[in-house]
Amino acid sequence: MEKTAAYPGAKIIRRVSVFMLALGTTMGLAEGSAEAQTPVERGRYLVMMGGCNDCHTPGYLNGKPDQNRLLGGSDVGFIGPDKGTYVGPNLTPDAETGLGNWSADDIVKAIQTGLTPEGRELAPMMPWRRFAGLQKSDAYAIAAYLKSLPAVKHQVAGPFGPSEHATIPVMRVVQPEPPQ
Secondary structure, eight states: EEEEEEEESOHHHHHHEEEEEEHHHHHHTHHHTTTSSHHHHHHHHHHHHHHHHHHOOOOOOOTOOOOGOOOOOOOOEEEEETEEEEEEESSSSSSSSSSOOOOOOHHHHHHHHHHHHHHHHTTTTTTTHHHHHHHHHHHHHHHHHHHOOOOOOOOOOOBBBBTTOOSSSSEEOOOOOOOO
16 A cells, blocks of 8 residues: 655655754743753653654554554655655664664764664655754753663564565655646
């Protein structure tokens, strides 16, 4: 099953854009209250405001998020502009299927540079370029929150190369036609 949405009106892209605007606004407004938060509380706030659940929680993209597997990895892929299919990975501290073997520094590096500890580039739709501007304390707060989550054992499918058939439902990001 493939869902197609016209870019730039795609719901996911709009959500990411709205999030970026909201994050930029709330970062300034919430700065005073951030001091009263623990790093885990601050990280939870940033993850929730960042919409990380959208792409990293099973069922979310189908309208039925599984709150028992929060941030445990998606079950829907995205066919990107390069035609590869990417799936939001498990962000919980499960050692086999999630970030359990990643240090806080590894998580911050991925959030802010778009690179995994092995040097693999994150999927093109991951908005790491926006997150690169986070204050280090906020990036480390996100890492602290992710490490505090209950581990969810969920190996996501993929990624699938351009010539591979995805074994899960996918959403396609479609480039707009140039104006005539």
